[in-house]
Amino acid sequence: MAHGITDDTAIAKVPAPQEPAPDDDRPCAIQAVNLRKVYKAAGGQPAKEALKSINLSIPRGSFFGLLGPNGAGKSTFINILAGLVIKTSGSASVWGFDTDVNPRQARASIGVVPQELNIDPFFTPAEAMELQAGLYGVPKSARRTMEILRVLGLDDKADAYARTLSGGMRRRLLVAKAMVHAPPVLVLDEPTAGVDIELRRQLWEYVQELHAKGTTIVLTTHYLEEAQALCDQIAIINHGDVVVCEPTSQLLSRIDEKRILIRPSSALASLPPQLEKYKAELRDDGQIAVLYNPSEAPMAALLADISSAGIEIADLSTEEAALEDVFLQLTSGK
Ligand code: ADP
Numbered sequence: 001m002a003h004g005i006t007d008d009t010a011i012a013k014v015p016a017p018q019e020p021a022p023d024d025d026r027p028c029a030i031q032a033v034n035l036r037k038v039y040k041a042a043g044g045q046p047a048k049e050a051l052k053s054i055n056l057s058i059p060r061g062s063f064f065g066l067l068g069p070n071g072a073g074k075s076t077f078i079n080i081l082a083g084l085v086i087k088t089s090g091s092a093s094v095w096g097f098d099t100d101v102n103p104r105q106a107r108a109s110i111g112v113v114p115q116e117l118n119i120d121p122f123f124t125p126a127e128a129m130e131l132q133a134g135l136y137g138v139p140k141s142a143r144r145t146m147e148i149l150r151v152l153g154l155d156d157k158a159d160a161y162a163r164t165l166s167g168g169m170r171r172r173l174l175v176a177k178a179m180v181h182a183p184p185v186l187v188l189d190e191p192t193a194g195v196d197i198e199l200r201r202q203l204w205e206y207v208q209e210l211h212a213k214g215t216t217i218v219l220t221t222h223y224l225e226e227a228q229a230l231c232d233q234i235a236i237i238n239h240g241d242v243v244v245c246e247p248t249s250q251l252l253s254r255i256d257e258k259r260i261l262i263r264p265s266s267a268l269a270s271l272p273p274q275l276e277k278y279k280a281e282l283r284d285d286g287q288i289a290v291l292y293n294p295s296e297a298p299m300a301a302l303l304a305d306i307s308s309a310g311i312e313i314a315d316l317s318t319e320e321a322a323l324e325d326v327f328l329q330l331t332s333g334k
């Protein structure tokens with residue numbers, strides 16, 4: 001087991017989760033500055049630069065999505081924060097605790113639900129929870145084993161051997177273990193891979209409840225719809241770099257954007273002023289390309305503006321963008 005927190009004074013210093021104030025100048029839930037990780041060459045495998053230079057700030061109280069294709073570096077990033085992987089350079093902090101300066105407090109501030117279903121088959125859920133509490137130095141009087149198991153629907157399995165648990169139950173036990181030390185930041189690394197729809201729904205209900213009570217949630221997933229539905233902010237990482245970090249609504253508005261191509265019946269020398277309020281360009285081939293947001297600007301208004309500019313339309317076509325497209329556009333070919 002890589003966790004090594006045994007002294008409970010570290011735990012006691014971690015502040016309870018609180019509602020973030022709107023103009024909050026307190027430290028972020030998670031902050032990374034020029035974070036870099038190179039895995040050394042080993043066993044015939046060449047060295048691998050998993051994180052190039054990650055700069056990321058995750059606000060307290062957010063429900064944050066960390067998206068990216070397989071191998072992008074998501075788990076590496078998370079495992080550095082959790083003290084499970086040693087960074088090569090740069091700095092990281094959790095709940096204001098620098099992982100170099102205050103490693104125990106940083107680790108005590110974060111709970112990670114790992115990507116792999118690594119559960120010891122010989123412990124019961126209750127035993128696994130007590131063991132984890134011991135590792136994190138949670139005093140006996142502060143332990144909430146049964147309470148957490150109950151919320152995750154595992155109380156009737158508390159004393160069953162873990163090997164008799166279904167995949168979904170094991171996943172929930174991992175969530176329970178990550179919550180043992182009541183961390184203000186909970187990270188779920190691809191928690192629904194291989195989990196059936198009903199269990200996913202239950203898991204999200206519970207995680208949303210935690211979030212509503214003030215826990216900052218970081219979710220990595222490659223289910224885009226899941227991130228879209230749950231996360232208030234999304235960062236996409238690819239090949240060890242952050243390619244975009246935006247509020248979900250903003251990311252979606254990119255996706256919502258369509259491009260209309262208009263071929264005027266006679267060539268234009270320049271764009272007419274009526275189109276200045278749009279993101280429009282006059283292309284070399286004579287077409288006017290207009291980026292517009294269907295939910296904000298109806299097509300009819302655009303056509304009216306074109307008509308009032310005296311442009312006669314010879315042909316009109318659209319280029320569509322979908323969530324998948326934007327994701328691919330941001331993560332492929334680089
Ligand atoms: P993700 O979670 O986004 O799929 P990872 O952080 O697991 O990505 O991996 C990022 C890159 O680092 C991948 O190329 C992966 O093969 C490599 N990698 C991950 N863990 C190790 C390790 N322990 N040793 C060497 N390379 C690793």
Ligand code: MG
Nearest residue numbers: 074075076115
């Ligand atoms: Mg991963």
